[in-house]
Amino acid sequence: MISGISQRTVTAPDGSGAVVVTPRGELDLGAIGSLDSAVRSALAAAGSPPRLIIDLSDVDVLAPVVLGVLLDAQRRCQGAGGSLLLVVTTPEIGATLADTGVEPLFDVAAGLQDAMRRLSAG
Secondary structure, eight states, X not given: OEEEEEEEEEEOTTSOEEEEEEEEEEESGGGHHHHHHHHXXXXXXXXXXXXXXXXXXXXXXXXXXXXXXXXXXXXXXXXXXXXEEXXXXXXXXXXXXXXXXXXXXXXXXXXXXXXXXXXXXX
16 A cells, blocks of 8 residues: 655756655555646646656555556656656566556656756756
């Protein structure tokens, strides 16, 4: 079960901001509503164009059913001319993305600092 989702704005090296959503625990069927709400709130706070990072570092389980929320966030960011990066630090979460075939659809960073550098660069 999901144990919480935090949201904060961080500043990139180029001085621009990005909103970071950090879920914790298990992202499963029971977490879809909370994650979707947090992502929509983050997109509203991110401005235009949105710069959003979803940090999956503290996620123990990423159920494939939750990927729809992440794909929707990606679509919304791209549609608004923005960027979404996923932070993936564990082999289990990376395997879920790879095994379901969605990994190529996301820009995946190895850590929050890496994600911020990549947003600044591009």
